[in-house]
Amino acid sequence: MISKIKEKNPLIHNITNYVTVNGVANALISLGASPVMADSEFEVSDIVSISNALVINIGTLNERVLKSMIKAGIRANELGLPVVLDPVGAGASLYRTQAVFELLKSIKFSLIRLNISEAKTLINQTSTTNGVDASQSDLNADLSSAISVAKNISEKFNTITVISGKSDIITNGKNIAICDNGHEMMSKITGSGCMLSAVLGAFMCVGDTFETAVHGVSAYGICGERAFDKLGDNGNATYATLLIDELAFVSDDDVVKFGKIRHI
Template sequence: MEFVGEALRKLREKRPLVHNITNYVVMNETANALLAIGASPVMAHAVGEIEEMVSIADALVINIGTLDGRWIESMELAVRAASRLGKPVVLDPVGAGATKLRTSTAMRLIELGDISVIRGNFGEISALLGEHGKTRGVDSAHFSAEDASELAAAASERFGSVVAVTGPVDFVSDGKTTYAVENGHELLGRVTGTGCMATAITGAFLAVEDPLKASISALVAFEVAAEKASEEAPYPGSFHAKLYDWLYRITPELLVERARVRRV
């Protein structure tokens, strides 16, 4: 997995501008995560500036965590603009399956344009396929490694996007090849917004790599940073701060050394 180190090098050289239409809960966290790893975040939701902002950004991140009518309009405009301009897009269908609005909004965005990567937990991706995955709030209530691997491949084939199903083990598929990413730490589940941070970082890597390599590289980078943070901070509050420190401190060499990625 030498490419994960090279992807980080390219990200830090380019310092991509990542346009986020994300949720109120995680704006600060995702902005800090992007800055720490070496990208440049912008949070822009106003309908009047969407097209202009997409045109200057290197990648677009859509996160449906806190929806309302105006934000949905902005998301739709942004996806259309990114597709027209050839900009990569990552979609985080937060809470899909919990309410009809979340599920229908995610499906509408997928239908509107070219989504490069869809990243969600087992319940969220299951909901997009119309399966019976259970979503509790924005958290998945079910996970099976075998099912998650099959789900990633099926969703990728269905939607024509790379799909990352994240959980205790992450599965990333382009519909033909599926990889398992086995890095990470349980403290990621004790801090708000870590999944959203992973999505935002995926957007940064999409600016410098193809969708499959970008998704794998982003998950490895984020989860290796979590592993290193946990070694210095065994509790959620201090872990949260150390996570930013290690996103800043990780090196290409460390990623290659620590990556636990296998083809399924």
């Protein structure tokens, strides 16, 4: 599937935050896709129309951009394009939570990628939050309850759900996979979640399925492992750079050989 991305070079329209946007763009290029960032309501319909997927990330949401997200998402649905949602910080403010539900009401998402605190917010469970990061109490919950949350999201919103964490959970409501690739350092940089969401947008362009999502999550996790192998005595900013670098090198064979995927 990675080879197909490189062959197809899909154009990924990102309406995203200004914190991690540069990494998101380079991650997509590294993988073999092309990024385009455009958030004016006057052009998102045009940009979606030439794109192969849309990725919506609410990391630094505001009224102007929310309007553009809805417009772009509706157009992408009309065109039958994959649409990915990263509901960054859902639950951290009433505004974000309401915006997420407005997006979910207006747009059919192919895939939603989030952390466990955001995930609990989406199914109206009480969650605590550490801003855009999952709270420690939510992270401490056992895997089976997190799987149940993921399944609920998939059922409620008819979507593939990816909950990132120590173990990543991928489900379409019926099939469930746990992926243990990745490295703790991924939680010590800004943007590792945002980049995965965008990368999964590229994967969705070569097959809008549960299997593709599992493959993508595992490939990204392998990159996280390899970036750590190369890190030496450097810190998180270097790690962020190396993580993006690795996306250019990871292959479908690597996922077969080094993927740590359990189907349950």
